[in-house]
Amino acid sequence: MDVKHVNPFIESFTTVMPQLGFRNIDRGNLSVKGQEINYSGVIIILGIVGDIKGNVVYYIDLEDAKKIASTMMMGMPVDELDEMSQSALSELTNMLTANAATSFSDMGIKIDISTPTLLHGENVSVKMSSSQALCIQLFAEEIPIEINIAFEN
Amino acid sequence: MVETRIVIVDDSSFSIEFIKDILEKNGLKVVGSAGTLEEVKKVVKETRPTLVTMDMTLPGTDGFECIRAIGEIDENIKVIVISSMMDDEIVKKAKKHNVSSYIQKPIDPDELITAINGIIAVEELYQLLQEEYFIIFKEALLDGFNRMTKTLITYKEEYSDTKEYQSEGMTIIIGIIGNFSGRMLLDFSKDVAKKMASAILRKESVTKDEAVAVLGEFANIVSGNACSILNQKNKAFGFRVAPPTILHGDSVLISPPSFPTKTVIADTVFGKLLLNVGFQRGEEKWM
Numbered sequence: 001m002d003v004k005h006v007n008p009f010i011e012s013f014t015t016v017m018p019q020l021g022f023r024n025i026d027r028g029n030l031s032v033k034g035q036e037i038n039y040s041g042v043i044i045i046l047g048i049v050g051d052i053k054g055n056v057v058y059y060i061d062l063e064d065a066k067k068i069a070s071t072m073m074m075g076m077p078v079d080e081l082d083e084m085s086q087s088a089l090s091e092l093t094n095m096l097t098a099n100a101a102t103s104f105s106d107m108g109i110k111i112d113i114s115t116p117t118l119l120h121g122e123n124v125s126v127k128m129s130s131s132q133a134l135c136i137q138l139f140a141e142e143i144p145i146e147i148n149i150a151f152e153n
Numbered sequence: 154m155v156e157t158r159i160v161i162v163d164d165s166s167f168s169i170e171f172i173k174d175i176l177e178k179n180g181l182k183v184v185g186s187a188g189t190l191e192e193v194k195k196v197v198k199e200t201r202p203t204l205v206t207m208d209m210t211l212p213g214t215d216g217f218e219c220i221r222a223i224g225e226i227d228e229n230i231k232v233i234v235i236s237s238m239m240d241d242e243i244v245k246k247a248k249k250h251n252v253s254s255y256i257q258k259p260i261d262p263d264e265l266i267t268a269i270n271g272i273i274a275v276e277e278l279y280q281l282l283q284e285e286y287f288i289i290f291k292e293a294l295l296d297g298f299n300r301m302t303k304t305l306i307t308y309k310e311e312y313s314d315t316k317e318y319q320s321e322g323m324t325i326i327i328g329i330i331g332n333f334s335g336r337m338l339l340d341f342s343k344d345v346a347k348k349m350a351s352a353i354l355r356k357e358s359v360t361k362d363e364a365v366a367v368l369g370e371f372a373n374i375v376s377g378n379a380c381s382i383l384n385q386k387n388k389a390f391g392f393r394v395a396p397p398t399i400l401h402g403d404s405v406l407i408s409p410p411s412f413p414t415k416t417v418i419a420d421t422v423f424g425k426l427l428l429n430v431g432f433q434r435g436e437e438k439w440m
Contacts, residue, residue, distance in 0.1 A: 047328015047336070047395025055328070055398050083317075086408040114328025114395055115412065115433050117336055121320075121405035127365050129396030152396060 001151060005052070006030060006136050008107070009147050012099030017140045020092070021071050028137030028144065036127045037135075037148060041065065042081070043124060044093045047114035052104075054151035055128055056113075058093045062120060064143045065089055071141070081120060090116045096147075156203075157273055160196055161186040162219060163208040163235070168258075172206055172235065175262045181269065190214040190222060197226050204272065207252075209236035209243065220250045231272050235260060275332075278389055279434055282333060285386060286379075287415045290337065290430045293379035294419070301371060302352040304422045311417040320405040321425065322346070323365075325372040329380060331392035335432030336410070337376045339368075341425065343401060348423035369397040379430075 014025050037057070042065040044058040060068065062081065069085030070078040072092065078085045093116045101111050128150035135148045159181055163169050169186045176183050185196040189212060197205065205223055209216035220232050234247050237258040247255050254268035291308060298306050322343040329335045341349070350364035351357065353371065373394065380392035414431025 043400070045326050045328070045398050047326075047330065047398075049328075049330045049393040049395050053396060055395060057398065083408070086317075087411055090408075090411065112330045112334070112393075114330045114334045115336055115410055115431075117326050117328075117338065117410065118408040119320075119324070119400060119405050120408070122403045124400055124402030124405050127369070127399040129369070129398070150396075 001032070001130065001132050001134055001149075003030075003134065004107075005104075005149060005151060006134050008100040008103030009056075009096070009136060009149065010138065011103050012096050013138045013140075013145075013147075016092075016095050016099055021074075022068075022140035022143075024139075024141050026139040026142070028139060030137075031135045033133045033135045033148065035131050035133070036125055037133070039124050039126060040122045042089060042118065042120045043126060044090060044116050044118045045126075046093060046097050046116045048097075048101075048111050048151070049114075050111035051109045052111055052151045054130055054149070056093075056097055056100075057126055057128065057133070057148040057150070058096075059146040059148070060089070061144070064145075065120075067143055068092070068140070068145075086118050090118050156182060157269070158182050158184045158200065158202045158204070159269075160184060160193075160200060160202040160205045162188070162193055162205060162211070162216075164188045164211050165208075168208065168235075172260065172265075175260065175265055176269075178262075179266050188212070190219055193219045194222050194226070197223050197230065201227065202230060203276070204231045204233065204253075204269065206233050206235050209234060209238050217246065217250055220252065224251070231276070233265075233268055233272070235265070274389075278387060279333060279432075281387060282383070282390065282432055286383060286432060287417075287430060289382050290375075290379045290428065291417060293375045293382065294339075294428055297371065297375040297378060298419075298421065301374075302349060302421075302423075304352065306419040306421045306426065309418045309420055311415065313413055313415045315409040315413075317406050317408050320400070320402075320407055321427070323368070323399065323401040324405065324407060325368060326398045326400070327372055327376045328395035329376065329392055329432070330395065331380075331384075331390050333390070333432045333434065335412075335430065337372070337379070337394075338407070338427075338429040339372050339375075340407070340427040340429070341423075345421070345424035345426065346401075349421070352423070365399050365401075369399050372397045 041061040066078040130150040133148045133150040184200040187193040233254045239257040412433040416429040419426045
């Protein structure tokens with residue numbers, strides 16, 4: 001894992017989120033995680049192939065996910081994570097990852113991304129293919145979003 | 154092969170005739186033409202074309218309003234803009250309206266025909282994929298399962314719906330990327346996972362980590378084989394698979410993607426197994 005592979009994701013977050021109505025963007029901790037992560041909440045997975053192969057796993061707490069979906073839908077109240085808000089969140093990760101892919105290509109690394117798969121639940125273990133994942137926490141209007149980047153060597 | 158039916162939208166009868174002539178000389182069928190928003194709605198509803206050529210400047214309306222109206226009638230109808238105006242802003246807006254191609258007037262017949270052929274090729278490729286992919290994935294699962302566990306599977310009910318469903322315990326997700334992108338998903342209970350892993354590894358008891366590792370590899374082989382077969386059918390697919398991600402937990406709900414997928418339930422000696430696969434039409438790459 002190369003730490004510089006995190007930068008395209010930070011860049012895309014700071015570019016995409018303001019376009020969706022999130023003005024304050026902050027950067028949190030960068031950490032290295034093991035192969036298996038445990039989450040309760042919303043998990044969205046995208047595959048990556050090309051010069052790099054791996055997966056990107058987004059994690060948002062359930063309540064936070066509703067807030068993000070609500071902002072994306074022009075402030076429409078979201079009481080439950082219904083189909084519409086799930087679709088909004090999937091689309092969000094699609095935009096974030098596609099934007100990051102463009103930054104990668106500017107770095108001379110060509111990658112393509114798969115469609116996102118969204119799951120939610122309690123106490124979900126996520127096992128990724130590479131032995132380590134880089135985890136960056138980013139904030140949009142103080143709502144934390146975790147991006148785990150697991151690339152194979 | 155489906156016949157390509159085209160509607161021409163332009164406010165100049167000269168342009169309509171000119172475009173029609175190019176299309177017909179190249180064996181394409183023009184089924185109608187329109188010059189106003191009302192005419193566009195009417196002719197598109199009546200003729201259900203595969204493709205519409207769209208002028209941008211029209212009396213009382215504009216190309217984008219017409220494109221939106223066409224999308225409301227049938228979102229699968231492709232649009233090519235043919236306009237004398239072409240600047241960054243309008244092209245960007247056209248892209249947002251899912252326009253398949255943008256051609257500037259005066260029209261270069263070769264450029265127009267190349268653009269249309271490109272759209273038809275992608276459409277036919279997607280049709281081929283829709284017809285073939287699920288049969289191929291089912292075969293790949295059957296074959297992989299048989300070779301690795303030395304047992305058979307029987308397919309039970311098959312459906313395509315868009316409801317959220319609850320995982321039986323363990324889910325393996327594999328992203329698929331090529332000319333279209335999609336994903337394969339396998340789902341089974343933790344008990345089935347352990348039994349399957351123990352059959353594949355040919356040993357009595359397996360740890361959770363071993364089960365996760367071997368089933369990830371199993372899913373990788375199944376999806377990889379299916380994609381190879383699809384690529385052999387038509388190398389334009391160019392499918393590659395991302396590494397597997399394996400999830401297990403309490404009451405995991407998996408939401409349906411925005412595109413159609415197909416699901417089949419398989420009966421195995423170890424218990425029930427679910428296979429779900431789907432592909433998205435994908436964005437046009439014209440810039």
